[in-house]
Structures are given as structure tokens and as C-alpha cells.
Amino acid sequence: MQRMLIVRSLRQDRVAFCVTSFIITNLGSRFIEPPVLNMKLVSGSAFLPTQPQHPAVGSEPTPVLPGHWVFLANCHLSLSWMPNLDKLVEQLQVEDPHPSFRLWLSSSPHPDFPISILQASIKMTTEPPKGLKANMTRLYQLMTEAQFTRCSKPAKYKKLLFALCFFHSILLERKKFLQLGWNIIYGFNDSDFEGLGWDHTQVSENLLSLYLDEYEETPWDALKYLIAGVNYGGHVTDDWDRRLLTTYINDYFCDQSLTTPSYR
DSSP: OHHHHHHHHHOGGGHHHHHHHHHHHHTOGGGTSOOOOOHHHHHSOSSOSSOOOOOOTTOOOOOTTTTOEEEEOOGGGOGGGHHHHHHHHHHHHHSOOOTTOEEEEOOOOOTTSOHHHHHTSOOOOOOOOOSHHHHHHHHHHTOOHHHHHSSSOHHHHHHHHHHHHHHHHHHHHHHTTGGGTOSSOOOOOHHHHHHHTTSTTOHHHHHHHHHHHHOSSOOHHHHHIIIIIIITTTTOOOHHHHHHHHHHHHHHSSTHHHHSTTOO
């Protein structure tokens, strides 16, 4: 504590770093890392009681009495319909809906979103993780135990999966430097990684497991082409950005990443 007072007197620009170090030393690193959003704890319910339905835009949902859930996604894309939703929300406040009924809305920030709906709601926000470590932590939390154990060569598979997470996180981190990171700002996000992994077409995660099971030698050229050339490379249009993408994939997907301890 006395050291922090000295730092505050001499180097105010270093106070934040000094306080962070003090918290890690005395309380632990978990007190400075933002928790990952746990929808199970937030919603107070671990499951959806009925199969989801997709009502057409403009149709009025009717699950209030049975006690079902309604989820309206991307409300910022239907701002013209928001006054109607505002009236429905006001009506819900007057009526006595089923205790199990829930109305969920998702939206990106927009200045024209009705304030009255926000004031009547329990609000939850989620932001992209900040920092390389936070990005990798989030990616690993998306995985299941089955995805770690599906390959017959677990040691090699887990190292390549780590390389894939690191590769994805590096690409996201460069975006915050704008044109210094990429000549063109690309829309890299979790869907790219999910497309590589376990959602969508399950391209890369399946390929990692399949290729390691089928081939004695790791098929580096095929993996690098499909990951950097096809999936992520589909976003990249600038030649220099493509060159940077190729450099990263060559650094992380190589024999040294499998054989060298603590490879960097």
C-alpha cells in the first residue's frame, strides 16, 4: 500500500497498473478478470420448456397464457415495429400473465430504440472479450468435454486446437488497431470460429480430428489451406492482409508447435 502511495505521487500514469498488481498479489487474478456471461444463472432457468417457434414479422405471439417463452431477435432491424411492441409490453404490465411467461429481446445498441421498453426490462449486456487471454478463455468455454476426447491422438489434437484458438484470437486482436492491424477492417467474429469448429459445417475441428486419425503424418498443407485460405480467407480481399494471414497460419500450424515445449 505504501508503494502505491509513492507511485501515485511520482507516476500517476502507472497507478492503474500498480493497483492491478496489488489486487492479483493479495486477492487473486479472478478479481480483475470479467466473468463470462452465464445465461443459466441470469435467467434462473436451465431449459426452455417447449420447442422454439419462429413467428412471422408482424404476427402477434400468443404464448402468454400457456406460460411459454417468446424470443424476438435483432430488434434493431425492425425499429418500425417497435411502437407496436411497446404497446404489447404496456399491456403485459396491466394484465396478469402466466408466472412462467418470459419475453426476451435481443438488439444491438441503437439511438432510436424505445426507451420505455428498456425501462420496463431487466437488461443484460454482453461485449466481445478484450485481450488475447480473454478471447481464448471464451473460445475454450464454448467447447465440451466430448470435443476434447473425440480424437484418437489427443496430445497432438489438443495442441492444434490450442493453435487454432490462438490464431483466431490474434486476428480479432488486430482489429482494434484499425488500419494498423489490417488494411481493411474484416468482420472476424465467433461465427468464423464456430464455422471452423462445432457449429455450422464443423469444418476445421472435424478436419483436425479426421486428418489426425486417418494420417500418420500431419497434413499441414491441407489444414492451412482450408483454415486460412477458405474459411478465414473468404473475408480477406487485400493482398497484404492475405499475406499476413498466411504468415500467422504458417507460424502456428507447423511441426515445431507439436514438438517444441512452450512453443511461441
